[in-house]
Every structure is written in C-alpha cells, then in structure tokens.
Amino acid sequence: MSAPATGPLRRFWRVLGRQRRWMLLGVLVSLISTLAGIALMAIAGHFIASMALAGATGAVLNYYTPAALIRAMALLRTGGRYVERLVNHEATLRVLSRLRLWLFDRLLPLAPARTGFLGHADLFSRLRADVDRLEHAYLGIGIPIVVALLALPLVLAVQAAYAWPVALLTLIAATAAAVLLPRWLIVRSRAPAEAMVRDEAALRAAVGDLVRGAAELRLYGADAARETRIHVLTDEQQARLAHLDALQERGQSLIPLLAQTVAAGTLLLGAAAARAHTLAGPDVVMLVLLGLAAFEVLAVLPEAFTRWGATRAAAARVFELVDAEPAVEDPAAPAEPPAKPDIAFRGVRLRYAEDAPWALDGVDLALPFGSRVAVTGASGAGKSSLAAALLRFQPFESGRIVWGGRSITEYAADDVRAAIAVVEQRTHLFDATLIENLRVARPDATRAQIEAAVHAAQLSDVVAALPDGYDTWLGEGGAHLSGGEARRVAIARALLADRPILLLDEPTEGLDAATAQSLMGALATLAEGRTVLLITHRLEGLSHLVDRRVRMERGRIVAEEAMAASSAVLRSGRSSTLH
C-alpha cells in the first residue's frame, strides 16, 4: 500500500475531531500576536525616521496616530501572547485527552491477541514515545508552520505595496529559509536520525544485559568488557547527536543570516529608490525593520521540520498498531448465555498464523458444570491456548467449543468472559489504591462484600499492615506489594467477581514453596461451587483443588486421570492413562 506523503498525519488530524476547533483558534491568536510584534518594529522604525525628518526640515507631522499605533501594537502583542499561550495549552490538553481515549478505544478490543507489544518493554516504551510525539505535534509543528505560512504572505503583500523588488528579495530568501533549508535538513538528518534510534536501542539492550546478567558477567569476568562496550556505544550515540545538533544549529543560524542579508539588500534597494524619489526615506527604514522582524517567524521552522518526519513516522507506527483486526468478532445476533453452562471442547484446533504449527491440535475435553480439571504440560504444550480459546481471546479454526448446548461462537465474547473469573499468573495491579484495584472486578461492591472477599483471600492481615489500609496507593504495577500479596489480590478480585467458572492460570508460579502453600486455603475457598479449570506446568501442591487431571503435549491431550482430592468426593478411583 503506498500511502500519500502526508497520509499518517492527515489521519491523525482526522482523529482529533472536535478538538480541531481549539487548534484553529490557537493558530488565529498566534497569528495576531505575531503580526502585532512585526508591525510594532516596522511602525516604530517609520515613526522615528519621520520624526527625525520632521526635526531636520521643520515640517509638521501627525505624530499622535503612529505613537498610539505603537502602543496599541505593544499591548496587542502582549495580550495576544497571553491569550495565545492559554488557548494553545487548552488545545494541547484537549488533543492529549482525545488522542489517549482514542488509543484506548482502539486497543481495548485488540487485547490480548493483537497487543503483544504492550508486554514488551522495548516496544511499549516506543509506543509511549510515539504518543508523546503526537501529543506535542500541535505546539511543535502545527503552530510554527501554519503561522509562518500565513504571516509571510501578509508581510510580502505590504512590501510589494511599497517596492516589489524588496518583496521579491524577501520571497527568495524566505523560500530558501522555509522550504529549501528544511528540506536539506530533513534529507541530511534522516540517516543519522535513524542510526541514532538504532544506537539508542543497542545502548538500552547493552545496559539491560549488564543489569540483568550482572551475576553471569561477574562470574565469567566479562563485566569490564561489557562496560567498555557501553562506553563505546555512548560515544557513538553522542557523536551522532553532535552531528545532528550541528546540522540543526547550522540550519538555525542560517535564518538570521538570511534575514540580515535581506535587510542589507533592502537598504541598498531602498537607498536607490529614495534617491530616485520613488520611495520615501521613512518607508525604507520601515521596510528594513519589517524584513528583519518577519524572519523571526521563520526561525522556528528548521526545528519544526526536523520534527515533522519523526512525528509522521510516530503516527504511522501508532496506526499500524491500532489497525489490526480484533482476533474474535461477535456474532450479529448474540445468544443469551446460560447461567451454569456445561462446557466441552470437541476437536478444537487453533493456530496463531497460517503457517504456524497447531497450538491446539484436536482437543477434546469435557467440563460439565461443577467439574474441576487440571491441565498440565510443558510450556508450549497448548495450555494457554486452551484458556485463550475458552476466553474468546483467540479464534479456533476447526472443531467446536460447546457452551451450555450451543457453540461458543453464538455468544458475544464479553458475555462468555462475564461467566469466567480468572486468576492470572500476572494479574495487573493498577497504579491506584487497593480498593480501586479490587473494585475493578466489581464496581458496585459494598464494603462488606469487599471485606468478605479480602478475608477469604487471606488478605486481611496485609490490609491491616498497609499504612492507609484499603486506601493505600499500590504504586505502578503494585510495586508496594510482594508477589504473594499480589496473587492474593487477584484471588480477592476473582471472589468479588463471583462467576460460575474459575480459570486458574499458574496460580502459584513464581512464588516460593512456603508462600504457595499459604495460598492453598484461599484458592480452595475460591474453588467452592464452581467449575474449575486449573492450568499449571506442575501440579505438585495444587492437586487437592481438582478431581481430574489431563496432560497436554504438542497441542493434544495425551493423558487423563482422576485424582483423589481432599475436598472432592472420591470418584470410582479409576485411573485411565491414554498414553
């Protein structure tokens, strides 16, 4: 697909919707205050030249009007700048809010099948940087470029009204400053800018290796070499930055140079015209100052244009992420799901890409309501795919998942998920208070319900020890809770959500044996009266939660056995091994 040159930015512009009005208002106010600033210098020059002439020749002069104009322009400029800053901040904040909500709306239906990048530190920080860039596009690119493009023709028109050669001279210089120079800058800085992005990624990876692999490096005596490598990468990065910085500064210092050349040229043209009496002396002074002041508008252009390419690339990347199709589409007329469904997998096959191996390769598994099943197997055996298929996060290609007598595809995916409580291996704790984190599961939960769930999850002691109890801020990613505590929050959430089906995804993974052991009571409470699907690579310590165990290998169920469980009625004791 060959998008037009401004494709991503144009789309970005459309995304902004109603907030565009604020942006246009911002441009208008900026333009007014800019023009007032230019006019101030031009009129001032004209005024003192006229006054000097009047003083020399004794001519009578109306000095009230220009003096008043000068004061008016000064005030307009001052007030304009104030209003301009307010309006532009308002617009920026509105753009920011609009952009983020838009992104949230677009990404929500894509999670988790199409949002793998969110779990990848590198890609995630790039997304952050991209969004940041788009948020600043208005102030950093939009305003300077649009104001320059609008102000310049007005200045040229005034110049042309007095002396067209001056306008022509300015036009040539302005074209060089506003068009040729930025283009040259973009072309020259593209390669180093891209290389710099690579440098930075390499630097980040090298520091990551040094930090995460510190023990290995120390043992193998390789830490000094790694540090040296980081210093070399730093030097390369800085050399590249120096190159870019020098380019930018060269571009930026060319603009005043052009402005002053235009001023000198205007002086010469003006001197000739004044001697020929085609132009009055004060007008020449005015034109010289007008040109000088007008170029200040152009001074910000090189930076704006260097940002242009980066912003465009950022927009393209963001659109690429959000343009993914949701993995699972809802049916046109979704059925009403039953309250306590029997579930059965029948020959379910699933894969993540056309050419990928089957992640589920004909899975048959019956989960009548109230049954408790553990699915074990090595990583890559298909356990997570089984959960993803049931949660409708991933579509399956063939076979059926029967849910209360109908195919699961006849329901809306949200309705299916509404029947399943999941204790995730890495449940996300939001950067919010504990109670807000619990209410994610159930916004209308009463205090009593929350306390009951916290008690059942054996979290009461933890809450009591927190400085502000339920109102304790948990910090980013639940930084203030330990792994075991975070897992208890996940259990409390599942209890609060109170759903007929419980999906436990490696509920004790990453916890030490003692902590895992202490979670058992809470998990057993949670499992009561529900269908339980337990996913784990190791059943040890969890076996009493289930009464049946299946083992997966290469996307198939290869063994099934009933278990004697402490909390479940002992079934017939039959143990059938299919393998």
Added chain:
Amino acid sequence: MSRMNMHRSRSRMTHADMDEPPAARAKASDAASVKADVASVANDWLTQQQGGVRRWLLSAMGLGAAGTVLLCVQAGLLAWALNAMLLQNANVRDVLPAAAGFVLLALVRAACAVQARRFGFEAGRRVVADVRKRVLEAFRARGPAWLARQSSADLITRTVDGVDALAPYYARYLPQKAAAVLLPLIVLVAAFPADWVAGLVMLVTAPLVPLFMVLLGGVAERASQRRWVTLLRLGNQFFDSLQGLVTLRLFGAGARRRVLLAERSEAYRRETMSVLRVAFLSSLVLEFFAMVSIAVVAVLVGFRLMWGDVAFTHGMFVLLLAPEFFLPLRALGALRHARMDAVSAAGDLAALLTRVPPGHAPVSTPSPAVDAPMHPPCIELEDVRFEYAPGRAGLDGVTLHLAAGSTTVVVGASGSGKSSLLQLLMGFHAPSRGTVRVDGHALDAFDAQAWCARIAWLPQRPHLFVGTLRDNVRLARPDADDMALERAARAAGLDAVLRDLPQGWATPLGEHGYGLSGGQAQRVALARAWLRDAPLLLLDEPTQHLDEASAHAVQQAIAELRRGRTVVQVAHRLDAARTADQVVVMAAGRVIEAGTPAQLLADRGAFFRLLQNEEAA
C-alpha cells in the same frame, strides 16, 4: 493531589534502597521535607557536575557574549547607513560598504553561534559520558546481588534516558542562563552612550531581569513543575491502563476505565487551565515590559529626534537594540523543560552515585597472596555475618564446613539466606564479621576474578545476552574452540536444541532474538558450566521454573556435571537432599540444622518436618 506528589517523591527517594520491605518504605518520614530535600540535593548535584566542563561552558558563554558585541556593531552600521540614506541623500555607493560590513558581521555571528552551540554540546557530551561511566561503576561497586534486587527496567531508564536528560541542561540551559544576565548588560553598555534617555528606560527595566529570573525560577517554576509532575502521573495512569487491558477485559471493566480516564484528564485540564491563567501572568508581565520598553524607546526617541535632542543614527541604534534586550531571558523560558528533566534525573542519579551502602563492595585485593585452587576446594565458614542494608542481615553467625568434592544441599524458606550464602561464596558480598576460608586461606586472599574463574553457577533463570548462541555459551570461556563448544553442548543436552534451530550456533538470542524456553535456556547455562569446567559448582534451584519433563532432563545433566566437584545446591524440593553428603537447613539467615540426611531424619528436627510437609501436600 498532594498524595500523588508524596508518592512520587517517596518512590524516588527509595529507588536506590529497595532493600526495605514495602511497609517500611511506605512509612517514610514527612513527605514535604523529603521532597524539598530531594530538589536541593538534585540541584547541588547538577552544580557539582559543572566542575569538569566549566571550560566548555565558559567558551560557549564567551562566544555568546562576542556575538552580542558584534550585534551592537551591526546595529551601529545599519543605523549609520539608514541615517545616510534618510538625511544625507546618500547614493547606493555610499552605503554599500556599510551593507557589506553588515552582512560580513552576520556571517561571523552565525559562525559564533554554531561554535558556541558546539562548545555547549561538548559540555553536555562530557557530562553524559562521565556520569554514565560512574553509574556503571556504581553498579559494579554495589554488585550483582544488589542489582538483582532492583527493577531492571528502572535501572535501564535511569542509565540511558536519565543520563541523556542531563545533556541539554549543560549544553543549552546553562549557557542560556548566563546569556540572560550577561547579554542585556552588553546591550545596556552599548545603548547608554548613544541615547541616555533610552538607556535609562532600559536601566529601569533592567532590574526586572534578575527579578524575573527569581520569579520564573521560583514561583512560576514550582507551579510549572507541579503541573508537569501531575501530567507525568496522568500519562503513567494512561499507560498503566494500557498494560492492564487484559485484566480490564477479563472483568468487563474496559468501559468503566475509559470513563475514569476521560474524567481524570478532563479534571486535570480544568485544574491546569485555572492554574495557568495565573501562572502565565508572570510571563505576561515579562512580555509586557519587553514590548513596552520597545514602545517607550521608540516614542521617546521619536520626540527627541523631532526636538533635535538626539541624532537619528543614535536613535535608530537604540531602537534596533531594544528588542535584543529581553530576548535572552525569553529564550531561557523555552529551555525550562530541559532544566526540569535534568533536575528530575539528577535526584535519582545523586541517590545512586553518592550513597553506596557499606558491605556491598567486594574490594579486590591489590596483590593476591594465593593462587585460586584448580582442584575441588574445601570451604569453611566461621561465624559469618553480612548485611545488605544497615541492620538487615542476609546471613548471621553462619558456620559451615563444605568438604572437598562433597555435595551440600541447602534448604529453607525463601528469605532464609540460601541465596545470600551462594552470593557470599561467589564474592558478591563481603562478610561484615567472621571468615570464609578456602583450603585454609581466607577468601579475600584470592584475586576476586581468579576466584570467580573457579566457580560454575546455575541460577534459576540464566540470562541470555544479546548476541548469538555461540557468544552466549562462549561467555564462559572466550577462547574455546568449536570442538570444545560441541563437547559442552553434548554434555549439556544443548545439541538437541541446536538441531531444532535453523541457524544453529549463529541463532541470535536476547531481547530481540530467538526466545528459548526455560528448559532450553537452562541448557545454555549448563553448557557454559561444562565449558568453564570449574572445581566449585553452585546450583541455585536451576529446575525451579521448569516443567516436569525438562526438569528431569536438566537434573540428569547436572548429575553428570557434579562429579569430581565441590557442590553447593540450594533446593526447595527435598528429593535432592536425600542423596546429598550434607544437608543444611536455614532460617532467618542462620543455620538451624546441618548433617547427613540420615542423621537429620533420625533427629526428627526441622528437616524431618519439612519432609513430612512436602509429602502431605
């Protein structure tokens, strides 16, 4: 809002000392004073870093001043030429030299600006290189054990982005700050002789420059910094929500979250705008004085010209200089973000670089007295204690005898000191009391690196470095040839993994490389251990995160590896303990039981109870 700030400053304070438990961290002292303290520490630290680059900063400032002097000369030339044109009816030939000189000076000024920026950049570059070097040195001094307790993402951000954020402060903010004071003075000195009245107008407004420096650097900056922190927090909340998308979908909470996000950003916008309406007044006043001084100069000069009190050349000269008077100060405002970024980064870096806690740095002996042993060592610990933070002991009074060639299994709950023991043996910690002896020599008599070379270590999650599979295995012995690599791979069971990889030994691993499974990664670590062929083998629950089949395979490969070496194995499953020569049970940093498995079973003590628990589960 105050809580948000508290939270932030607190977390910044404690980043460098994550050793405290969450509850203790949360009960930090009065947040407001802590915050002020952090800001002044950051500022002091930033000032300290100037020392090494003062030369470059002064050069940049000097060129900036030179540029302003040239500007004054230009203004004089232009004023003279306009005067000639206006009042002396000069022809083009008469003003041509002035115009040419004007353009020539413009060229020199541009060159000055480019060079000044280059000097400034050099200052920034040097600070970045120097600070990053010191950060890495601090990492090394604090050691792998400390690093393992930190959030690696946070450390990477501080080392890469945090240090990078310093550059613009030195490269641009500081030179501009000097310019904001120096350049108006130069302009004033030039303007005064030309027209004392206009000079007086500037002089009256001149004290406003430092006044506004204080105002902008004080009230307005604090307001702006607070907004910036809130904005940052708002951003964090948004991206936090993105990371929790799956959780939101699982609980059907997406729509609610969206409402929350919309409300928060709307509330932020309202609040910010009401603050800004006042905050921008200070820059309004600055702008007002800048514009009014131009207007007043123009009007005053105009009338004095008409009355013949002043020559046109002088009047024009002053008018041309008037806008330049306030320009540097306004340019400084545009760079305030550079300063804020640097201050925020400096707070973190100062904590990291200045507060190296004791007991972390294993000092390598200048002259190693003894060669590290090539044979399986005999290790004795006597009353060993070490603290990884003041008052927080990792090990306390540990006495142990590890016979040459024996296998010792260490069991105990997490936090009981098992991993600390291994780290101590690896030399990542120096004991604060007691001695560690190897074959009768104190451990610190060995060269730290030579001692490390005698150790093979299998961690829970081996780190795979960015690079090829070959690089990753060869890390253990950079001079190993392909034969040795193949042998190690076979012994470690890595050959089976290799067969499944299309690129074989050249398969890229690490962050963007091929993702090996836990079992495969463990085989890479095993291959490293084989290649290293060290007499002391340390096993830190290498099968903890593996599924049963992989765990079994790795276990078998380890059985082969342990032959003829002194082995210390940390285990949480006790089946490993039954075949050990010695079992050590640890709790709260102390050894509570040690002996042969048979002895301990007979004693019916802690080990016996642990075994019983495990069987019951």
